[in-house]
Amino acid sequence: MGYSVPIIPNNPMRIASWNVNSLRVRLPQVLDWLAQNQPDLLAVQEIKLSDPEFPSAELNAAGYQCLFSGQKTYNGVAILAKIAGSDVVTDLPGLEDPQRRVLAATFGELRLVNFYVPNGSEVGSDKYAYKLDWLDKAAAFVAAEAARYPRLAVVGDFNIAPDDRDVHDPAAWREKILCSTPERQAFQRLLDIGLADSFRLFDQEEASFSWWDYRAAGFRRNAGLRIDLILASPDLAQRCIASTIDKTPRKWERPSDHAPAVADFHD
DNA sequence: ATGGTCGCGCAGCGA
Numbered sequence: 424m425g426y427s428v429p430i431i432p433n434n435p436m437r438i439a440s441w442n443v444n445s446l447r448v449r450l451p452q453v454l455d456w457l458a459q460n461q462p463d464l465l466a467v468q469e470i471k472l473s474d475p476e477f478p479s480a481e482l483n484a485a486g487y488q489c490l491f492s493g494q495k496t497y498n499g500v501a502i503l504a505k506i507a508g509s510d511v512v513t514d515l516p517g518l519e520d521p522q523r524r525v526l527a528a529t530f531g532e533l534r535l536v537n538f539y540v541p542n543g544s545e546v547g548s549d550k551y552a553y554k555l556d557w558l559d560k561a562a563a564f565v566a567a568e569a570a571r572y573p574r575l576a577v578v579g580d581f582n583i584a585p586d587d588r589d590v591h592d593p594a595a596w597r598e599k600i601l602c603s604t605p606e607r608q609a610f611q612r613l614l615d616i617g618l619a620d621s622f623r624l625f626d627q628e629e630a631s632f633s634w635w636d637y638r639a640a641g642f643r644r645n646a647g648l649r650i651d652l653i654l655a656s657p658d659l660a661q662r663c664i665a666s667t668i669d670k671t672p673r674k675w676e677r678p679s680d681h682a683p684a685v686a687d688f689h690d
Numbered sequence: 691a692t693g694g695t696c697g698c699g700c701a702g703c704g705a
Contacts, residue, residue: 444705445697469705471697496698497705542705550704582705636705638694680696680705 435664435687436533437462440578440651441672442634442681446470446501449679450478453503454485456672456683463505464530465683466537468580470499477501494523500537500579506530515560516567524557527568533659534572536565538579546603554582558609566616575656577618580634580681582650583610585620589649591630601648618654621666621686633668634681641680642673653686662688 439462443449446467457465465487470477474493482489482503491501492513500523502508508528515525524539538561543554569575583606587593596602614620622631632647641647655663666686673682 448697469697497703544704636694637696640694677696 435689436464437685437687438464438466438533438535438576438578438653439669439683439685440466440468440537440580440653441683442468442539442580442651442679444469444471444679444681446478446499447472447476448677450481452672452675452678454481456669457482457485457487457503460669460683460685462685464533464535465503466526466535466578467501467503468499468524468537468539469497470501471496472499490526490528492523492526494521498523498539500524500526500539502526502528502535502537504528504530508535515557515564517563518557518560520557525561525564529572532574534568534575536568536575536577536579538577538581540580540582542582543600543606546598546600551600555605555609558606558612562609562612562616565613565618569616569618569656573656573658574662575618576659576686577613577654578652578684580650581610581652583607584648584650585610585652588629589632591632591644591646591648596648601650613654617657619657619660619663621653621655621660621663622649622668622684624660624663625666631668632682633684635673637680651681651684653684655686655688659688662690664689
């Protein structure tokens with residue numbers, strides 16, 4: 424009596440996002456990572472398989488229900504969840520697009536939007552124009568979601584490094600793809616809706632990245648970018664108690680080029 | 691400026 428104890432929130436909810444670069448290749452790693460980290464929700468990108476090929480049985484056996492919007496060879500997104508999701512959305516309003524890059528669903532109080540933002544290839548290219556148009560439609564969608572759902576998380580591979588802290592060599596990347604001003608302005612429009620980049624709610628080590636090029640020994644040199652993000656609405660952000668990048672799986676044999684972003688939230 | 695490595699799928703594209 425008379426002394427206080429730290430308040431440890433019980434039942435924190437853990438949300439993670441991981442570009443797995445082929446779920447077929449990475450399924451054993453995803454299963455290991457789920458077992459070790461026990462997220463409530465894992466948003467995955469670049470599953471690179473069609474819906475009939477989705478490995479639901481293995482993931483169900485590991486305690487995860489699966490929502491997915493698959494595509495053969497390219498793209499494809501999924502949400503692996505300990506509880507059932509509802510109100511599933513797989514397309515951006517106003518964008519006719521065969522590329523499977525969007526998956527949103529509701530889990531209890533939480534609305535989760537999983538994005539695989541287009542890479543854009545090169546500034547000024549057709550793919551770059553597609554990326555900016557996609558981001559425009561995505562912002563309108565997120566604004567509508569934010570208006571409907573107070574507890575909103577927008578996660579995924581954004582293919583944008585929000586600012587120079589998120590770039591290993593800002594001079595080399597200046598106005599290059601993933602770092603150009605129009606891309607960063609498009610990202611800022613998501614923040615302007617009221618979302619917070621959960622990673623920046625906390626002190627972080629310098630040179631913290633989530634993606635490293637397979638080429639030129641990017642990971643060994645920590646020549647990376649932070650492009651895998653967990654954004655949170657105000658109601659959710661004030662519940663955020665941690666936001667990190669788990670580099671462990673990037674060190675495994677035959678890794679994805681991305682590491683998972685992970686955030687914890689109290690009730 | 692180029693190329694370096696993966697994944698898919700079997701040549702070359704996308705990242």
